[in-house]
Amino acid sequence: MHDRGGWPTDDPIDRAEHELADWELRVDAIVGALAARRVMNVDELRRGIESMSPEEYEHASYYERWLYSVETVLKEKGVLD
Amino acid sequence: MSHDHDHDHDHEPIDEPAIALRVQALESALVEKGVISHEDVRQRIDWLVSRSPADGARIVARAWVDPEFKGRLLADAREAALELGLDPGPSPVVVALENTQNVHHMVVCTLCSCYPKALLGPPPEWYKSFPYRSRAVSDPRAVLGEFGVVLDNDIELRVVDSTADIRYLVIPRRPAGTEGMDEEELAALVTRDSMIGVAQPREPVTA
Amino acid sequence: MSFAAGQQVRIASRSHDGHHRTPAYVKGQTGTVVRIHGTFTNPETRAYGEHGLPKQQLYLVALSSDTNEKVLVDVYEHWLEADE
Secondary structure (H helix, E strand, O other): OOOOOOOOOOOOOOOOOOOOOHHHHHHHHHHHHHHHOOOOOHHHHHHHHHOOOHHHHHHOOHHHHHHHHHHHHHHHOOOOO | OOOOOOOOOOOOOOOOOHHHHHHHHHHHHHHHOOOOOHHHHHHHHHHHHHOOHHHHHHHHHHHHHOHHHHHHHHHOHHHHHHHOOOOOOOOOEEEEEEOOOOEEEEEEOOOOOOOOHHHHOOOOHHHHOHHHHHHHHHOHHHHHHHOOOOOOOOOEEEEEEOOOOEEEEEEOOOOOOOOOOOHHHHHOOOOHHHHHOOOOOOOOOOO | OOOOOOOEEEEOOOOOOOOOOOOHHHOOOEEEEEEEEEEEOOHHHHOOOOOOOOOEEEEEEEEOOOOOEEEEEEEEHHHEEEOO
16 A cells, blocks of 8 residues: 555646644654654554555555554554553 | 744643644653653754755755765765765765756655655655655656656656665756856755756746 | 676565565566665564664666666665576
8 A cells, every 4th residue: 555656546746835733743753752762663663654454544644644653563562552 | 833832741732633632642651651751852843843955955056066076975965965064864875866968867755755854854745645656656757747847858767766765865957047156046046846856946037 | 695786687576475665566677776875774674673684785776668767766685686
């Protein structure tokens, strides 16, 4: 689902700019902090995102996917309950 | 956008969606467990909001005026950024892709959204979108057309899919009529999109 | 296996259960090594909390193309074979 190269689509590219919301910046920052503290790395983040169901993946926004991944991977690792 | 206020985590955000509360809960849980600190997050937010295409533009402008710098840039863009006192970001390798008379480069991450955000700021939404990620490799000229770029047929179009941890920065071609402009003036012509490869730099304003 | 700049290579067409960074659209294609990036931890194991060692050589490969549009992609050495 994440592997989009060459995926057939007629969709035009929506070029609207979108400023990041506070919560999105915060998610990005949390991921960065977890990586710096060697609690969760970028490969785990990507793997966590890829574990979403296709439906969830398509409908979640970019940082919602990150949030899902952090929650999922950290629970799996016993860092979060 | 209110990321300049000190985040006192006792205050209840007004009008933020439920997801913001979920993020706060996540951060609180992680801090409570001693996994990260609020300061870690604050510092990282500060860094993120400090990022913009201005740093990338400085690199391009220097490369336009200084052929020896350009040589070093093409060999190791990370070192070249450091040479200018810029932060190349956490990626161990940054590669500069030079557009020439014969070659035009365009960058995509088909698998996710890998992007040199230390040098360009956060990626635009379209860069992370499904249509860009799928069509950049299957129909790049049409994608460029959507961005208003038409390349001559004899120009080779190279689409670079950054599937690993290499960060790619396109060095666009210096526009004509810019002789005698200083680096600052040249940097002002270099847009974020020209360093992704979906646009040309701005043309100089004729007085 | 290590490869030299300019060498002709083929990207493995095998499937891989789990996280990997070789997109489906490049599998089975031939190309030319244009840049040798150095060694990096293996995302396939690092994605599951392992150290990602031993490090793998990473290459920028220009996929073979008859047109003047070329796709270049970063591929780890264990996904490449020499193409005679």
